[in-house]
Amino acid sequence: MAQDTTFTEEQAAPERAVEHDVDDPRRAKRFLFLRNGKALTGLGILLFFGILAVVGPWIAPYDPNQVSADLLQPPSWSHWLGTDHTGRDILSQIVVGTRGVLVVGLIAGVSATVLGVIVGVTAGFIGGMGDETLSALSNVFLVIPQLPLIIIIAGQLPTAGGVTVALVIGITGWAWGARVMRAQTLSLRKRDFVEAARANGERTWRLVLAEVLPNLTAIIAAGFVGTVTFAVMSQVTLAFIGITPVSDWNWGTILFWAQNNLALQRGAWWWFVPAGLCIALLGMALTLVNFGIDEFVNPRLRSTGMNARLLRRRRIRPRIGFTPVLRTPPDGRPDVGTTARTTRKERS
Amino acid sequence: MTASTLDVPAPSGAVGEPVLEIENLSVDYGYTDDATHVLRDVSLTLHRGEVLGLAGESGCGKSTLAYAATRLLPPPGLITSGSVHFTGRDGQRTDVLRQSDAELRASRWQDTAIVFQGAMNSLNPVYRIGRQIADGILAHRPGMRRKEAWDQAASLLEMVGINADRLRDFPHQLSGGMRQRVMIAMALALDPQVLIMDEPTTALDVVMQRQIVEEIADLRERLGFSVVFITHDVSLLIEIADRIAIMYAGDIVEDAGAQDVYRRPRHPYSAALLHSFPPLRGERRELTGIPGSPPDMQKMPPGCPFAPRCAHATDVCRQVRPVLGPTALADRGGREAERSVACHLHDADLEGIDGTLPTDLAR
């Protein structure tokens, strides 16, 4: 998954830049994540879709399958997002379809993450031949194009309903997470506290559960979010090309009907634009959450107090290689917060 | 402070004249109002041909001082005030902090070169070391041919004791000690007047440390540059440095000749720091750590930052921040008059200070 590219072995290594001489402000780490604007926006959008998925069928103005005489109507007061070629209400299709999208995304995300954690942590922890084999396995799964694989599996299944598709996506999509997890476990395994626990005769499974997994939380979360994104995209794509049952409403199904009934040629933009925007919005929310996690894990990506407007006002351009110098106003030194100190020479 | 901070152009390249004068340098981490003040009004002068040691526990600001003085401090570092004057061989005195990007770029490596901490990460892993030495030369010698620069790189390598056919090696093909030598060769490529060495030996084993330190001493003898040697290893500094500045929590607390600091520390922190390292020569003594830990730079106490850990702290220490000034024994004259210390114990004018130093600070 291209958006996950920040997690590589190089980066998983702990920060060791030039000696800064000062630690980052020791703030409560947990709240740092929630203070991140990007992550917060993403979570907000996710919450919105989550609520929609739960209450969707009750608040939808129409039954999404109910045909009517209003054929291919543009948006109006009675049909906010217009109707399709058989007069079905598109807004209702989107609202009802939200659940299908989220459920598949969640199931696929959970199953792929669980598989990824098991394979990745095991590989990273046992080392040796077992590691080689498991790494090779996940690399094989990474190289084999997932979407065509999912297509031929789903295409040969007699019925490819939501849960089936979710499981197929989960079974084929765990490799990236496993790779990242393995790299992180490897670096964790060499750290002192794990070594110490091992020297104390701690059992391996306890070591993994108590010492390793808690330190992987952020990476696991990022992997989960990435997989959910991939699962949503895959499922919508499968629905769009008509592999999953076209009677199960999700955003891809709407696009399937639109594409097959020449919505493009008829200029019926309301048919395919809103569903696509919903997918994009959901995808963006997930990406934003992942950015938040990224910046949480990799402090170099964080913009420490870099409020662009404030910097411009103080004429600071933060960059590497040329430390900004605060220009002194002509009336004297700016207050840097130190109490005024007279030198002893002056006094004596 | 010595008297050399006066604004007088130095005669060209004379030994003992100031080459780098840092005055009232203040540095923040962060750009907002709640930024951490990591350096406050630090002043330090490096003289021509001198090896100045900068020591202190990690996190005390010694590296920050060096990087800020060269404007290499990475974000979110911000220089809030002060000046850094460099005096060239021609006696030209410039404020590094007021130079434009182009001027700064042109003067870098010619005037001041740096050997970074951890040579492993200081070399670009994808370029041959010859190319990395040569591109620094070529950047400052427009019109020079690549071949000439490589020849020069070869002789630089030979100078630090590496066979010239290593030029075509990549950094990962060299050992740690060799990489550090390459860094030194690279730093000396343009015959700089100031060489800043940031923990150059920390990552090396003891034998290699010794070789490198001797190498530096020898090269300085031959080439006559000045060195700022940053380390937390005070015993190493006593070997190599002419003068030592001890830093604590973003301040210089003592500045004196190396042997003076070693034999007659005047600041309680210097004394404590010296007692936490085994002496290289001389009588054995008991090693003692320093109780407590350095203060959180975010929440600095109002008085002396060392007061909470200091055995001699008084009420005034906890309220007023001391500044660098002459020692209480300055009347002794000679070298004693040239040293400075930031400690209230040396200031008899203050309330609660009787002017007599504790015995371990009055040797």
Added chain:
Amino acid sequence: MRFAVRRTIFYLITAWAAVTINFLIPRLMPGDPVTALMGRMQGRIDSNAEESIRVLFGLDTDASVWQQYVDYWGLLLRGDLGLSFTFFPTPVSEIVQQALPWTIGLVGVATIISFTLGTGIGVAIGWRRGTWADALLPITTFFSAVPYFWLGLIAITVFSVTLGWFPSSGSYDRGLVPTWSWEFVGSVIYYGFLPALTVVLSSIAGWILGMRNMLVTVSSEDYVTVAHAKGLPERRVMVGYAARNAILPQVSNFALSLGFVVGGTLIMEMVFSYQGIGYTLFQAVNTQDYPLMQGCFLVITLAVLGANIIADFVYAALDPRARQEG
């Protein structure tokens, strides 16, 4: 040459795994759709072709699984992928052979353009952190979240239905005879422009973000600070030190996400009815043409493997540490 040996072994294993997955899928599926289809085709398939389909889909229940596997490999090595049901009685290998160059031309070229351009933009944004360039990030985030095929739909609506600048489907003017003439090549480029543009637009965001993050990370490495300390021109520091190192993980990520990217871009062929492998796969799925589906998957996987090998060569050329022996 340990690197080369390791990689070769890896690719052999991957190729073997892809073939084996292809062998297993129809055998693990519940039900037997192929038998039903064979029934419908009764009498129209000659016995020879029937035999290979039986081997490909495991219809010979008397033979042991191992025997089936050996026979399967035998067929593949002879290049026999069975007959297509839809385009009966054309062999699958022939259809795939016709479709593959179109895919490599469209998806290959577009992916390379996207990678190169995205990496360049990523460097520019990452180097100028905290300036206006950061404003590009939300836009790229949006594009990275849009499904590829939907962007295709929008592109068709805007550029071919509304503006009428480009054709909405096909890969060349059907009135022309495929030859190496300027007219034909021009037509191919004209028809391919819109799908290629969509592929670039939808995949470029990932490369931009990946490179930007790598560059930000690499920029705080010591050797970049050393380059600044040496007083090198800013361009040299950015290109020779920061970007030159940041591109290494970018290239290995390129190899790894190729499967993902290619999967997405194949959908684009479906949207544009572009006669490549993706469109063929789409047709095969819709008509339940199982031999053709299997053949397409195998060829796509092998093509991605091939691209991976090329990416590996590039990586080895860029990173001296990877070339090191032992």
